[in-house]
Amino acid sequence: MSYEETRRRFLEVTGAAGVAALAGCAGNGGNGDGDGSGDGDGAETETPAGDTETPTEGGDDGGSGTRLSWHAGGTGGTYYPLSNEFKTVVEANTDFSLNVQSTGASVENVGSLANESADFALIQNDIAYFAKNGTGIDTFEGNPIENLQGVATLYPETITVVTLAENDISSLSDLSGATINTGDLGSGTQVNALQILEAVGVTDFNEQNAGFSQASEQLANGDIDAAFVVGGWPVGAIEDLANTNDVEIVPIEGENREAVKEAASWFADDTIPGGTYTGVDEDVETVAVQAMIATNAGVPADTVEAVTAAIFDNLDDLSIKTDFITVDSAQDGMSIELHEGAAAYFDA
The missing domain is CATH 3.40.190.10 (Periplasmic binding protein-like II)
Structure with a gap:
């Protein structure tokens, strides 16, 4: 070929998928308030790729015992095991549970953040820039993902x-x-x-x-x-x-x-x-x-701040990419606007 x-x-497939994902940007692809109504036991660690879990409406207190959807990547890469380490520290230090989903990674994850079926996701900083600015690759050309926001950069x-x-x-x-x-x-x-x-x-x-x-x-x-x-x-x-x-x-x-x-x-x-x-x-x-954590503008600031704090206050509990993931470097290479919850943590 x-x-x-x-x-x-590539354009035939990503274009079709991208249009479908971008169509949800107006807000009907899930309420995106970060308050999933799961049982909070964290038992579900993987949803098969292609299946999505739409967050359901929750309480107004930042989400006691609520489930958040976190989209990772393939099980053979780094995104998936690292996301499960994030799951462990978040669930140990907050009232949230994370549903970590194996996905096709960056481009697919942008679509999930765009239609708000994901609360957080791992993506590449170049893909984040393309998506936010509606440029770079044809999937995003002229279709900027305006609700895409950054949390932290992680590692090369x-x-x-x-x-x-x-x-x-x-x-x-x-x-x-x-x-x-x-x-x-x-x-x-x-x-x-x-x-x-x-x-x-x-x-x-x-x-x-x-x-x-x-x-x-x-x-x-x-x-x-x-x-x-x-x-x-x-x-x-x-x-x-x-x-x-x-x-x-x-x-x-x-x-x-x-x-x-x-x-x-x-x-x-x-x-x-x-x-x-x-x-x-x-x-x-x-x-x-550069790998980074991204979210969407519909996730409440206190939710993003709590998740960010749980991860970066407990870096000693991680075993993957520990030489690279630090508070001091967490904005290096950040290619998109920072979510206000992440800004509250890093600016504190």
């Missing part, structure tokens, strides 16, 4: 291009003519993958679309030649693959890295340390975007 064919397919989302050593792919140029998994259709990963491939002049490739876990299986089975993964290292799906196969991480370095950063200013230099994955002993240069 050529780049233009891939792009048309490393762009990892993974292949098997036997595939003899050592640079991005070697991907010409290859079969590549660019991530779930409509995801932030796919957006980034297509941006990078276009920036370095790789336009002739066959595209596959699946989440990280399935992409690892495709590589192991020889169904694809390489896969793009966007997430904080180490990514569980790549760890699992590297434990059973000889993998190679394709660098984004030198002129290629400069071309990528010139094409899209939100990419920053990043490095995957040697030893992160079994058999990859040397540092690998690449680029990254």
